[in-house]
Amino acid sequence: KQEVTQIPAALSVPEGENLVLNCSFTDSAIYNLQWFRQDPGKGLTSLLLIQSSQREQTSGRLNASLDKSSGRSTLYIAASQPGDSATYLCAVRQEAGTALIFGKGTTLSVSS
Amino acid sequence: NAGVTQTPKFRILKIGQSMTLQCTQDMNHNYMYWYRQDPGMGLKLIYYSVGAGITDKGEVPNGYNVSRSTTEDFPLRLELAAPSQTSVYFCASSYRGAEKLFFGSGTQLSVL
Numbered sequence: 487k488q489e490v491t492q493i494p495a496a497l498s499v500p501e502g503e504n505l506v507l508n509c510s511f512t513d514s515a516i517y518n519l520q521w522f523r524q525d526p527g528k529g530l531t532s533l534l535l536i537q538s539s540q541r542e543q544t545s546g547r548l549n550a551s552l553d554k555s556s557g558r559s560t561l562y563i564a565a566s567q568p569g570d571s572a573t574y575l576c577a578v579r580q581e582a583g584t585a586l587i588f589g590k591g592t593t594l595s596v597s598s
Numbered sequence: 599n600a601g602v603t604q605t606p607k608f609r610i611l612k613i614g615q616s617m618t619l620q621c622t623q624d625m626n627h628n629y630m631y632w633y634r635q636d637p638g639m640g641l642k643l644i645y646y647s648v649g650a651g652i653t654d655k656g657e658v659p660n661g662y663n664v665s666r667s668t669t670e671d672f673p674l675r676l677e678l679a680a681p682s683q684t685s686v687y688f689c690a691s692s693y694r695g696a697e698k699l700f701f702g703s704g705t706q707l708s709v710l
Contacts, residue, residue: 490640520698529602529688529701530641575640583648585631585656586699588640 488513490578490589498595499566507561507592509576514554517579520586521550521561524573533574534561566596600624604689604702611679611709619674619705621689629692630672631699632656632664634685641688647672679709 489512499505509519518537522530534543534550536559542551549562563570573593577586605620623630628649633641643656647666661683663675672691676683689702 522699522701527704529703530690530699532698532700535698577641582694583629585643585646586641588633588642590638590640 488516488578488580488587490576490587492574492576492589492592494592495590496593496595498597501566501568501596501598503566503596504562504564505566505594507563507574507576507594509559509561509589511557511559511578511587513580514557515580516554517581517584519550519552519559519576519578521548521559522575522577524575524591526572530575563594566594568596568598570594571596602689602691602700602702604687604705606705607703608706609708611676611707613679613681613709615679616675616677617679619676619687619689619707621672621674621702622670623672623689623691623700624670625691625693625700626669627691627693627700628669629694630666631690632662632672632674633688633690634658635688635704636685644674644687676707681709683707684709 520535521533524530536552547564573591575591577588602623631646632644642658645664647653687705690699
């Protein structure tokens with residue numbers, strides 16, 4: 487059974503710092519992987535989607551990488567800002583048409 | 599552009615009561631999902647639908663029912679509410695089964 491783990495559960499950094507959030511999954515045979523952002527009391531917003539054939543995706547200050555063979559993905563946030571404070575979740579899809587399997591998330595706090 | 603709309607945002611139920619959580623999307627998405635999120639936990643899939651008239655169970659379907667009579671709407675029914683169903687419920691949709699997921703803002707449900 488696929489399991490998705492995100493470590494650490496919480497992270498605090500000063501504004502301007504570059505940071506990396508980690509996601510690991512037990513079954514490397516995935517179809518794709520998504521990173522989401524969740525603000526308190528709100529729904530999830532999709533940040534990046536990486537197909538199994540891709541190594542990375544970039545959007546603005548965000549860069550997500552995927553290493554299927556090792557069962558790992560990272561979300562790199564450059565020059566962090568207080569507005570980046572949120573919970574970041576990663577989720578994997580085993581096959582096309584199947585549902586996402588979520589990690590528990592990393593709660594990021596960026597202080598000014 | 600409304601996206602995925604959930605109602606109500608908050609609800610308190612007594613044990614044994616019934617209710618329907620509403621979800622509608624205006625993006626002509628085929629796939630729709632219901633997740634629940636408990637504190638400190640990842641999202642768990644309750645039910646999903648790949649199109650009008652087609653639904654299937656997810657990881658935690660017990661105590662819930664769904665229907666999908668139109669492409670736009672995917673209501674979730676709780677027949678006999680139990681304290682274990684206290685959670686935040688999210689509806690989500692995607693055009694196809696392997697693309698980005700769009701989430702509603704959630705329904706916070708308490709069963710007392």
